[in-house]
Amino acid sequence: MILTTNNNKRNIIGAIALVLAAVPIVVIFFIVITSNKDSVVLFENYSPKVSIPIISFYFLLYLALFCFGIYWLVKQILFIIKLKNENGKMELLHLQNQVNPHFFFNMLNNLYGWVAKDQKKAQELILKLSDMMRYSIYEGQKDFVTIGEEIAYLKNYIDLHTLRYHKKINVNFETTVEDDQLKIIPLLYIMLLENAFKHGVENLRENAFVTIKLTSNNNTISFKVENNYDTDLVSQSSGIGIKNLKRRLELAYPKKHEFLVSKNNTTYKALLILKL
Structure with missing residues (x-):
């Protein structure tokens, strides 16, 4: 109610200012139309004591209207920028929520079999899975997490996969991080790691390997999966997950990232570099 009243007052004041500002223009047009003069000088028949205050008033009025116009324009531009940022955040959050759902379903199906076969291993899987789900639900909704938290999440993911497979796989995860408090968006690297397991390890009967290297220095983070x-x-590079990741990078790190994929006859490589 108060907001509406304030808006009405502003509208009334604005209307009065516009009417006053239009008066000299209307007068000039009227004089030009009704007289044969080539030029018009306002207040030429008035003394300076009368004309100067009126001219000063209109000068200040036009100046105020000009300043108000600039203020309004800047305000509209800022509103549009804010709206775009909010839409970007909403889209980013939506994309983050698409990460990992089928992995959790697969793990739950595996747990069902492990409970009857090996309760101790099932308990270990449940604890790691609960940590991952907690991270995805709570930390995954934040704008940023530390790189240390993201590394812990990736290690849990790797541990879960190595526990659930009935075959030998070679997984090597190397990290060289100067500052584990560096901030990045959550669940950024999991898509590449998930891609490596889904299209690599799961489809190979033997000699499957995944090599992960994460390094950071001078506000540059490099993440490589092979x-x-x-x-x-x-091909690994044609899935929805990769398209999801590319869109998230465009929203969160415009012109501050490099994402490269390559493959030969047997090996797939993905490299993501962030410049914070």
């Missing part, structure tokens, strides 16, 4: 894959299956 894995072998079955050449008879669909």
Whole structure:
């Protein structure tokens, strides 16, 4: 109610100012139309004591209207920028919420089998899975997390996979981080790691490997994943997950990232570099 009243007052004041500002213009047009004069000088028949205050008033009025116009324009531009940022955040959050759902379902299905077969291993899986789900639900909703938290999440993911497979796999995760408090958006690297397991390890009967290297220095973070894959299956780089990641990078790190993928006959490589 108070907000509406204030808006009405502003509208009334604005209307009065516009009417007053239009008076000299209307007068000039009227004089030009009704007289044969080539030029018009306002207040030429008035003494300076009368004309100067009126001219000063209109000068200040036009100046105020000009300043108000600039203020309004800047305000509208800032509003549009804010709206775009909010829309970007909403889209980013939506994309983050798409990360990992099928992985959790697969793990729950595996747990069902482990409970009857090996309760101790099932308990270990449940604890790690609960940590991952907690991170995805709570930390995943934040704008930023520390790189140390993200590394811990990735290690849990790797541990879960190595526990659930019935075959030997070679997973090597190397980290060289100067400052584990560096801030990045949550769940950024999991898509690349998930891609390596889904299209590499799961489809190979033997000799499967995944090599992960994460390094950071001078506000630059490099994340590299390399894995072998079955050449008879669909390319890793064509999935929805990669498109999701590319869009998140465009929203969160415009012109501050490099994302490269390459492959040969047996190996797939992904490299993501962030410049914070």
